Amino acid sequence: MVASTDIKFYVHTNTNAPQLTNNFGCMINVLDACLINGINVGQATSLTATGTAATLLFGTGHNLKQGQVIKIHGADQPEFNGEHRVLTIPNSNTVTFELLSPSSVSIATGTINASLPPLDWEKPFSGTGKAAYRSPNTMLPTRPFLRVVDDMDAAWTSTYAKYAKVGIVEEMTDIDTMFGVQAPFDSASPNKNWVGTGSGSSAHNGWAKWFYALASNEDTSSIKSATPPEGARSWLVVGNSDCFYIFNRFHTDSRYGQRLLPQFFGAIDTDYSKVFGLAAVFDYTSASTSTAPFSATPVSISDIANHLILQRNHNLNAIPVFCNTKSPAGSNVRSGFSNYIAAPSGAVPVFSFKVPVYEGSTPRGVMPLIEWLQQTTPYADLTFFKDSQSYKIAANCMAYGDGQVLFNLGN
Incomplete structure (x- = not known):
């Protein structure tokens, strides 16, 4: 099943991302960048596929994060264009994602550009x-x-x-x-x-x-x-x-x-x-x-x-x-601040819960x-993973001190 792209995320380290400063x-x-306009990532040097597994290569570092949604446009073959969730990052110049259907060619043609599409x-x-x-x-x-x-x-x-x-x-x-x-x-x-x-x-x-x-x-x-x-x-x-x-x-x-x-x-x-x-x-x-x-x-x-x-x-x-x-x-x-239940281990899973409002x-x-974590920052910041039901990322945040939450990115 191809990963959904409805839920998206953006970080300050993305190429061309605007910055929060003292201004x-x-x-x-x-x-504006995240909600309205999107963020330009740049032109790719190649886009290849084997079946539904696609690999996108840039000439320089792309600064993308695993789990982000990218939009491909400019490929001559329509199966490559559109939104895709980044599944792996083999190196700083390369990302992989899954196509909805097997590609008609092994090497895409056209002027291929990538962006982080807005919400x-x-x-x-x-x-x-x-x-x-x-x-x-x-x-x-x-x-x-x-x-x-x-x-x-x-x-x-x-x-x-x-x-x-x-x-x-x-x-x-x-x-x-x-x-x-x-x-x-x-x-x-x-x-x-x-x-x-x-x-x-x-x-x-x-x-x-x-x-x-x-x-x-x-x-x-x-x-x-x-x-x-x-x-x-x-x-x-x-x-x-x-x-x-x-x-x-x-x-x-x-x-x-x-x-x-x-x-x-x-x-x-x-x-x-x-x-x-x-x-x-x-x-x-x-x-x-x-x-x-x-x-x-x-x-x-x-x-x-x-x-x-x-x-x-x-x-x-x-x-x-x-x-x-x-x-x-x-x-x-x-x-994500304390081991309220027990520290995660081979026998104890990471516990997360939905957050009720009263x-x-x-x-x-x-x-x-969003989901709350009941253990001390169990993941590295922006860790992307899939549990039995959906893709998630862990996000470090303030919780008086060091804290962490999970975001559910969908199936």
């Missing part, structure tokens, strides 16, 4: 430092927008922390005209999430935030008015047509490895009605105060309050609600695509 606007650049989301509205993204899946009962403001607010200072202001908006007619439910939203201060107030160290700027440049490293709190270091930060995006996760560092110190902050937007898996959720750092405090993203990660730690918001409550009223994620292993469990004591569904 406003770079979060939108990453989202094909919609971006109907944009402006300077602003963007609105929406799922392309018209079968969903609702398709709210992710509104992103990734520009320096007039109240902010260029040397301060960098982050995108994010929120769920049910209806829009242009980038600045919003209707219906917003999450988060404060009726007493409708612009609380979008427009800064005050100035200098007393400035308040945004409420729901995806940080990507802070002065302190990932294992400590950071004052927002302190100056972050220059340089690129690691990031990972995983998603499909209904949702995506963006994991990223907000510092450059190499001693802290791949402690990426897990964030999310998209449809929560439910049995009764799809509802969209947003995982972010919800922080409405002045620039002079500290923020602690490592303690605001409901995607990788259970029982974290007020950092995962759903657009509507369990009665589907127009009331956004904060929810918690839970773990079957107990309270305050950090995925509004108080009311179950709302499960986080899509």
Whole structure:
């Protein structure tokens, strides 16, 4: 059976991938590449096949990861073109994948190019430092927008922390005209999430935030008015047509490895009605105060309050609600942080579980695509493997300290 390609992932080390730096606007650049435009990998020097087993060769290092989905175009033989999941990487210049049907020739002809195709989301509205993204899946009962403001607010200072202001908006007619439910939203201060107030160290700027440049490293709190270091930060995006996760560092110190902050937007898996959720750092405090993203990660730690918001409550009223994620292993469990059950061995398997979402004591569904691990980082970062049911990758992330989750990439 040929591997499905609906679920895709992207990393900062991919050739031509945009980078998260200490500059406003770079979060939108990453989202545009992964959701809208894709990333060009380059022209291949040869594409050969034996039956359905295809081998793609580049003249230089391709910087692809095992398990990524590539799109081939330009081959004269149509069976080669289209999307394929990379199954093996024999060396830095070569990848292999499987064709849907046996090839008609052993050597493809044409000008063969490869790219990392986007998730094909919609971006109907944009402006300077602003963007609105929406799922392309018209079968969903609702398709709210992710509104992103990734520009320096007039109240902010260029040397301060960098982050995108994010929120769920049910209806829009242009980038600045919003209707219906917003999450988060404060009726007493409708612009609380979008427009800064005050100035200098007393400035308040945004409420729901995806940080990507802070002065302190990932294992400590950071004052927002302190100056972050220059340089690129690691990031990972995983998603499909209904949702995506963006994991990223907000510092450059190499001693802290791949402690990426897990964030999310998209449809929560439910049995009764799809509802969209947003995982972010919800922080409405002045620039002079500290923020602690490592303690605001409901995607990788259970029982974290007020950092995962759903657009509507369990009665589907127009009331956004904060929810918690839970773990079957107990309270305050950090995925991939500790051997909660037992260390994996020849006799003990690696245990992973779906992640349920609760509004108080009311179950709302499960986080899509992701699984929590009950053992200490049992895989190397971005390990690609197939279990009895599906392909998966392991992703290192922040869980107070070192953590890891699994992403299910489908069959």
